[in-house]
Amino acid sequence: MALHFPPQQVANVSVPSGHLIDSAIELAYVHLTPQAFNHIMRSFLFGVVIASHVLKLSDKFDAEVHALSAILHDLGWDKNGTFVSKDKRFEVDGAIAARDFLSNSTYSNHWPHHRIQLVWDSIALHTNPSIFNFKENEVRICGLGIDADFQGPDGSPPGSLSWDEYDAVVKEYPRVGFVQTVKDVFIGLCRTKPATTYDNVVGDIGEAYVKGYSRDGHR
Secondary structure (H helix, E strand, O other): OOOOOOOOEEOOEEOOOOHHHHHHHHHHHHHOOHHHHHHHHHHHHHHHHHHHHHOOOOOOOOHHHHHHHHHHOOHHHOOOOOOOOOOOOHHHHHHHHHHHHHHOOOOHHHOOHHHHHHHHHHHHOOOOHHHHOOOOHHHHHHHHHHHHHHHOHHHOOOOOOOHHHHHHHHHHOOOOOHHHHHHHHHHHHHHHOHHHOOOOOHHHHHHHHOOOOOOOOOO
C-alpha cells in the first residue's frame, strides 16, 4: 500500500495539515500494518468531523494536538517492535512513543509540556470512554474519533457523525481486513505480555481465543 495523505477536505470538513502532521503520518505508515494505518487515519478524520459538530466556536480546541494524538495513537501496535515494551499496556507504549516523537521534533519549541501532556493523555486514555469523555476537548475528541471507527455513527454521540460523513472517510481509507488485524494484535499481546491485558478490552480477546489465557486471580 502506498502512503496516502488525507485530502484537504473530507465530508466538507477542513482537515488540519502541516509538516509535523505529515511527519507523524509517515512515522505511523512505517510502523503499522496497512490495516492499522488506515484505522488511525480514519480515527483522525472521524475526530475532525465529530469536532465540527459537537464543539462550539468558543470552545478551546487545539486541532494540531488532536491530529497528532489520533495519528500516533496505535504506535503500541508497532509491527517492527520498536515502540513495544515488555511491561506496559499498548496505549501507554503509544503515548510514550508520541511524547518522544514530539520532544525530539524540530518543532519541539512549539510543544510545551501542556500540549505534549494532552497528546499523552489522549493516547493513554483512548480505550477508556468513562475517563476521556470528561477530559479536555482534545482528549475527548480523540477518543470519540477512535470509537467511531469501531462503533460507527450509531454508536457516536447524536448528531456528531452521519452515515454520509462516515462513508466519505471509509472511501479514503478502507476497512478491509481491519477486524482481523485487531484480533491478531490483541491475541499477540495476550501471548507476549499478558499482565498488561487483564484490566482492559484486550483481555476479552485473550479469554475468547488464547489457549490457557485467564484473568482469574489477576483482577
